[in-house]
Amino acid sequence: MPLTVPVLAAGLSRIAAHMETAADSLNTIDGQLGDGDLGVTMVRGGREVVKALPTLPADVGMALMACAQAFTRASGSSYGTLLATALLSAAKATKGRTEVPWTEVPALLQGALDAMIARGKASLGDKTVLDALNAAIEATTGKDDPAAMLVAAAAAVDATLARMRNEPAHIGRARIFADRSVGLDDPGQVAFREILRGLGA
Amino acid sequence: MKKILNDPFAYVDETLEGLCLAFPQYYERTGGGGRVIKRPGLARKGKVGVVTGGGSGHLPVFTGYVGRGLLDACAIGEVFASPSVEQMVDAMRAADGGAGILRLYGNYGGDVMNFDMAGEMMDMEDVPSTTVRLADDVASAPPAEAAKRRGVAGMIYAFKIAGAAAEAGLDLAGVTRVAQAAADACRTVGVALTPCTVPQAGRPTFTIGEDEMEIGMGIHGEPGVRRGALRPAQAIAGEMLDMLLADRPIASGQRVSVLVNSLGATPPEELFILYRDVAARLTGAGASIVMPLVGRYACSMEMAGVSFTIITLTPELEKYLLAPAECAFWRV
DSSP states (O other), rough: OOOOHHHHHHHHHHHHHHHHOOOOOHHHHHTSSSSSSSHHHHHHHHHHHHHHHGGSSSSSHHHHHHHHHHHHOOSSHHHHHHHHHHHHHHHHTTTTTTOGGGGGGHHHHHHHHHHHHHHHHOOTTSSSSSHHHHHHHHHHHTTTHHHHHHHHHHHHHHHHHHHHHHHHHOHHHHHHHHHHHHTTOOOOHHHHHHHHHHOOO | OOOOOOOOHHHHHHHHHHHHHHHHTTOOEEGGGGOEEESSSOOOSSEEEEEEEEEESOOOTTTGBBTSBBBSSEEEEEEEEEHHHHHHHHHHHHTSSOOOOOEEEOOOHHHHHHHHHHHHHHHTTTTOEEEEEEEGGGGGGGGGGGGGOOTTTTTTHHHHHHHHHHHTOHHOOOOOOOOHHHHEEEEEEEEESSBBBBBBOSSSSOOTTTTTTEEEEEEETOOOOOEEEEOOOOHHOOOOOOOOOOHHOOOTTTEEEEEEEBBBSHHHHHHHHHHHHHHHHHHHHOEEEEEEEEEEOOTTTOOOOOEEEEEEHEEEHHHHHHHHEEETTTOO
């Protein structure tokens, strides 16, 4: 079965449910380097998205846009804006279609990555969510089974977290604590891992 | 903190509630959380919508300039904070008369990010929109990096001129071109004497000595170019005019308008004292002053200080500047 709005809605509601339990640890991780509200951002964003699910249109692109709008309603944080940017990029690429083949997902994620780089002015290697997303793209390219894609993406994101843990952050608020960020996971990367965990729940 | 308020977290909403109660003929609240102010009634069919947005704490900027011949809608953030993407989308929807939307706002990172995204969302709904950003503060970056400059009081001229062009029936490309020309023709510089206090922070945004002033300070207390002893009005006006005229020289015979603006606490008396020197210097350079503005047009709550904005006029810009317009804070 290809990616349709019912499939999308089911996945988003699993992610939102998972965020309710992952929030505390996300807040703690974020609090070591930032203002400690990343878990709150994800929970509130997830709740707004869940509220939007019953009225999603069948057009995958317009459904993704409604989710992006819902996410921005909850949060003005930069992470929230970046995730909404990713959703909006995929929305533009899928507008007018009710089915999207899974083989196209890595390209949609690549478009999202490019849009996030353009909007957030960070680069690959800065120890941000971008590195995790990039690893997921590399791991899923060429695959067509969603379950296998998810397993590969999760493993690649775990490997990225492990590889970058001992590097300093290069951008954003965490950069101010560059030395302190050595040995700590990037909160944005961890949040992305939690998104994948929720999707697989 | 010495401020008249009930709850710092209700500061913006209670302000908007009172504004609409006082002036229902000009302002109507709409949008998620009531954080959009629009002209009352439906958007006029076939007219380009002119929309802005930004943080609170600057009245009459931004939302005060919603009105006939001015803005159609405004998205409103917390004090000195960007409105959300959703509020900007709501403002654009409220201003949509089917002829497209101009997003006209100041060049600040959060506003740019959110308005760009709101524009992409309107694209998805097949509502075309364009962007013109004000970057008129000459103290905020050197001429070689003019695109990085912040938008300050020059936006009053851009709101007025773009609003008149839209009212006159220009299409989206036309309104955008005129608005860009107005934005490009404005130069502003400010001087701050005292800070202001953001209600939710409860502390002044910066500290400055009783006998000091800071030339070039931004309207949120961003650092300026020179801090020094407070000088007589004539010397302050001279230094500010030097900066403006060095950045954009004025040729003899040039028609200009000039805004001598209070940042909040500085009284009209002091603005008029300064205006004497502004007028003498501009006319001395051979310029003709059209419709000078002296008063409180773009503020930083209770900050003491002033800004000068000069706009060089073409016949087209002058026509739209002088066209009728009306809001609670300004009538032309």
